[in-house]
Amino acid sequence: xxxxxxxLRVDPIACDGRGLCAEVLPELITLDDWGFPIIGDGEVPxxxxxxxxxxxxxxxxxxxxxC
Amino acid sequence: xxxxxxxxxxxxxGPGLRAGHLPxxxxxxxxxxxxSWEEHCARHGGLPVIGWDEGWRGQLMAEVGRSGLTGRGGAxxxxxxxxxxxxxxxxxxxxxxxxxxxxxxxxxxKVLLAREPHLVLDGAVLAAQLVGARQAFVVVHExxxxxxxxxxxxxKQGRRDGIRLKVMTGADRFVGGEASALVNWVGNGIPLxxxxxxxxxxxxxxxxxxxxxxxxTLAHLALIARYGAAWFRSLGTAAEPGSMLVTLxxxxxxxxxxxxxxxxxxxxxxxxxxxxxxxxxxxxxxxYFGTWAGPEAACPLPFSANGLSxxxxxxxxxxxxxxxxxxxxxxxxxxxxxxxxxxxxGQCGPCVFxxxxxxxxxxxxxxxxxxxxxxxxxxxxxxxGRGACHHPDGAVRLIRSxxxxxxxxxxxxxxxxxxxxxxxxxxxxxxxxxx
Numbered sequence: 290x291x292x293x294x295x296x297l298r299v300d301p302i303a304c305d306g307r308g309l310c311a312e313v314l315p316e317l318i319t320l321d322d323w324g325f326p327i328i329g330d331g332e333v334p335x336x337x338x339x340x341x342x343x344x345x346x347x348x349x350x351x352x353x354x355x356c
Numbered sequence: 357x358x359x360x361x362x363x364x365x366x367x368x369x370g371p372g373l374r375a376g377h378l379p380x381x382x383x384x385x386x387x388x389x390x391x392s393w394e395e396h397c398a399r400h401g402g403l404p405v406i407g408w409d410e411g412w413r414g415q416l417m418a419e420v421g422r423s424g425l426t427g428r429g430g431a432x433x434x435x436x437x438x439x440x441x442x443x444x445x446x447x448x449x450x451x452x453x454x455x456x457x458x459x460x461x462x463x464x465x466k467v468l469l470a471r472e473p474h475l476v477l478d479g480a481v482l483a484a485q486l487v488g489a490r491q492a493f494v495v496v497h498e499x500x501x502x503x504x505x506x507x508x509x510x511x512k513q514g515r516r517d518g519i520r521l522k523v524m525t526g527a528d529r530f531v532g533g534e535a536s537a538l539v540n541w542v543g544n545g546i547p548l549x550x551x552x553x554x555x556x557x558x559x560x561x562x563x564x565x566x567x568x569x570x571x572x573t574l575a576h577l578a579l580i581a582r583y584g585a586a587w588f589r590s591l592g593t594a595a596e597p598g599s600m601l602v603t604l605x606x607x608x609x610x611x612x613x614x615x616x617x618x619x620x621x622x623x624x625x626x627x628x629x630x631x632x633x634x635x636x637x638x639x640x641x642x643x644y645f646g647t648w649a650g651p652e653a654a655c656p657l658p659f660s661a662n663g664l665s666x667x668x669x670x671x672x673x674x675x676x677x678x679x680x681x682x683x684x685x686x687x688x689x690x691x692x693x694x695x696x697x698x699x700x701x702g703q704c705g706p707c708v709f710x711x712x713x714x715x716x717x718x719x720x721x722x723x724x725x726x727x728x729x730x731x732x733x734x735x736x737x738x739x740x741g742r743g744a745c746h747h748p749d750g751a752v753r754l755i756r757s758x759x760x761x762x763x764x765x766x767x768x769x770x771x772x773x774x775x776x777x778x779x780x781x782x783x784x785x786x787x788x789x790x791x
Contacts, residue, residue: 300551300744301551301703301704301705301706301707301742301743301744302550302551302703302704302744303551304704304705305705306705321706321710321738321742322710322713322734322735322738323705323706323709323710323713324705325705325706325709325742327738327742
């Protein structure tokens with residue numbers, strides 16, 4: 290099985306809960322009861338790398354990062 | 357053989373502390389007020405001179421490692437490892453002695469600074485020399501600022517430490533003592549946590565490697581430099597050596613700050629304060645980020661990380677709050693939860709909105725307005741691990757333990773009953789700050 294080694298992390302101070310990331314990448318990002326993203330600990334699977342990149346680009350506050 | 361000259365001179369009647377004996381940090385002295393430089397030296401001898409000698413630094417660093425000293429600010433991180441991490445940085449390091457003690461229930465750092473300021477300052481100077489820093493900031497609670505200023509002035513007059521000591525008053529808020537918030541406060545005047553990594557040890561004040569160390573830890577360091585690792589280990593357990601300061605509040609005869617051997621049973625620690633003054637329903641162990649436990653379960657346990665893990669607790673910053681049976685633990689916890697929600701730095705959404713929601717649900721539960729433990733479980737799960745600092749995690753630990761320990765009380769509240777017969781306030785909470 291291929292691994293990407295890519296994980297997503299949100300900067301909780303920068304994040305304002307706009308929620309775009311969860312719309313683009315619902316497979317990996319859900320929202321809590323106040324609209325802030327909950328991101329799984331696991332690696333981004335190969336099939337979702339493009340969507341993950343899109344989620345990072347779309348964040349208006351540059352709070353979502355790859356690590 | 358000890359690498360450090362252990363100046364234990366009890367044999368010739370000179371200064372020194374006997375192995376295996378208390379007190380270490382807080383000796384009985386006649387008269388009030390802080391120990392002067394002369395009194396301090398009469399008890400311990402002068403500060404061992406390390407200066408910039410590489411050999412001495414290496415030896416003392418190894419001695420601290422052998423001592424097994426861990427941080428006394430709550431997290432319990434091995435001190436030698438932190439010292440080495442800071443010393444390994446490329447830029448010149450800085451030291452911050454953390455005496456902010458923003459937790460309203462805890463008094464041990466204030467008492468230590470008020471009574472033995474020179475022991476803490478010795479530790480700050482030694483820590484600076486160990487990591488190769490030329491400056492140490494000593495950030496203290498405003499209640500003891502004058503005393504610490506006086507002690508620093510005394511040292512400047514009589515002798516040179518070779519390290520610049522700068523005293524500052526900490527920001528008067530709960531998160532102000534968190535390492536990144538303290539660095540932000542000293543450097544920028546902003547008492548708010550920043551995102552980690554980078555940690556202060558690598559990239560702290562002015563971007564330099566920064567040692568943030570609790571003042572009690574520094575006081576222990578000052579004693580280890582004089583009496584050695586073997587002496588330090590003559591109290592405590594093999595895994596958690598030494599002594600520590602604890603703050604006892606609530607339903608005991610003589611609330612206050614006591615020095616204990618690590619691993620002493622909780623019940624014996626209560627006895628130091630004269631024992632329970634009233635029948636006790638629960639103990640809050642560790643602090644406001646700590647854990648509630650039943651007295652029968654907790655009292656026989658050793659006060660150590662290992663011993664207290666049996667009830668899911670840890671020594672934390674050394675608080676034990678004794679809750680009388682006729683006080684309502686749910687209502688007390690709801691009040692502290694509201695305080696902690698208000699003390700959120702306001703930066704991270706889950707902490708701001710989550711802690712507020714959780715405090716509201718707890719308040720509803722405490723006054724019997726509504727009964728939603730399912731929501732509390734859901735929200736504590738959603739808040740945990742989602743802040744830049746561990747403020748939400750600590751609050752969640754406290755609240756979860758309350759739901760566990762006061763389970764029977766929750767059921768009574770659901771029927772409109774409450775055990776509380778006394779006014780709230782076993783756990784002190786400062787007045788609400790103006791938004």
